[in-house]
Amino acid sequence: MNNNPLPRLDENEAIRQRLLPFCRLRPGECWIDEKCGHRVGCIDATDADGVLLFSDGLRPVLAVHDPPYNLIAFASRSVSDYVRWCRSWVEVTARILSADASLYVWLGADQGEGFQPLPDFMIMMRSSPFRPRSFITMRNQRGYGTLHNWMAIRQELLYYVRGKPVFNVDAEYTDIPKILRGYYKTVGGELTENLQRSRSDTIRAGNVWVDVQQVFYRMDENVSGCYAQKPLAAIERIVRASSNRGDAVIDLFGHSGTTLLACERLRRVCVSGDIDPIYCEIMIRRLEHFRINGRLGWQNGHPFEREAPAFALDEASPADMSSLPEPSLFEIA
Ligand SMILES: C[S@@+](CC[C@H](N)C(=O)[O-])C[C@H]1O[C@@H](n2cnc3c(N)ncnc32)[C@H](O)[C@@H]1O
Secondary structure: OOOOOOOOOOHHHHHOOOOHHHOOOOOOOEEOOHHHOOOOOEEOOHHHHHHHHOOOOOOEEEEEEEOOOOOOOOOOOOOOHHHHHHHHHHHHHHHHOOOOEEEEEEEEEEOOOOEEEEHHHHHHHHHOOOOEEEEEEEEEEEEEEEEOOOOOEEEEEEEEOOOOOOHHHHHHHEEEOOOOOOEEEEEEOEEEEEHHHHOOOEOOOEEEOOOOOOOOOOOOOOOOOOOOOOHHHHHHHHHHHHHOOOOOOEEEEOOOHHHHHHHHHHEEEEEEEEHHHHHHHHHHHHHHHHHHHHOOOOOOOOOOOOOOHHOOOHHOHHHHHHHHHOOOEEEEE
16 A cells, blocks of 8 residues: 655645745746636735736635634734734635625634634624624544543534525535434325425435544545645535536635535636645645546645655655646736
């Protein structure tokens, strides 16, 4: 079995520096996919002009944002600074989305720090153009927890809307069979129970998602080097529910490219950004990898294997860039 993962890139500056020469995008540049029109931009989510330019007239109906949570993988800011920062990318998102649109935000709550920043973010959003629609919790088990507290397995997902966006309820059905009977109701003079009346014999996910597996290294969709990858099944559920085929979807914190891959599989056009050229490159490579061999990620391998086979990063050199396909790039600013 292949056993050649990359370590977390946010914790390995030396490896990051060695991989940077293999990245197609520099800050301010954008890659345009000639096949389906997806875009990947190396851009700061708070840079309104840059984001508008790189989305180039597309009006997404859905934004799926997964910002750093102010607790991990981010130089921790004061809560007020963090919320001010969030307000600026929410404003950028409001400018770019269509009039009838959905906004999903993944966020964390630090139980050791007054549950910040989740409640602070929610309060800030009351003065945004979006209205709250649902507060979803995904079961997100990463391992075994402390014996002295409840095991931390939740992942919060906030759902906001503007106008009257699409909601495809079929996307909500899980593979979990209905087993509970009850809720008797008289329909057409006949007493019926809920299984007779329902649209499906499986349950709806509702706002507590218990059926999505957390990504770990044994899974095909794993992208080693990344530290905050969301499960493809969760992003696909959002994309299916809140957009239609052919619609544009935006994700300004793209990282491993989960939203990009979901859009490719579900025939949406993705506008995805990340401030870090390495994650931009990983996103593009994940899409290319999927198109070439149908794989969702690199189980026990990594996206830079071409230039750094067997993890021989010391030998990697920028000259190997010649093997990369010609990108179509343009400067954002
Ligand atoms: C939590 S991860 C997103 C994970 C993603 N949903 C996935 O499934 O792979 C957050 C990403 O935001 C990026 N980021 C941090 N600050 C940013 C900013 N100001 N603008 C754009 N991207 C930023 C980080 O580089 C990181 O890749």
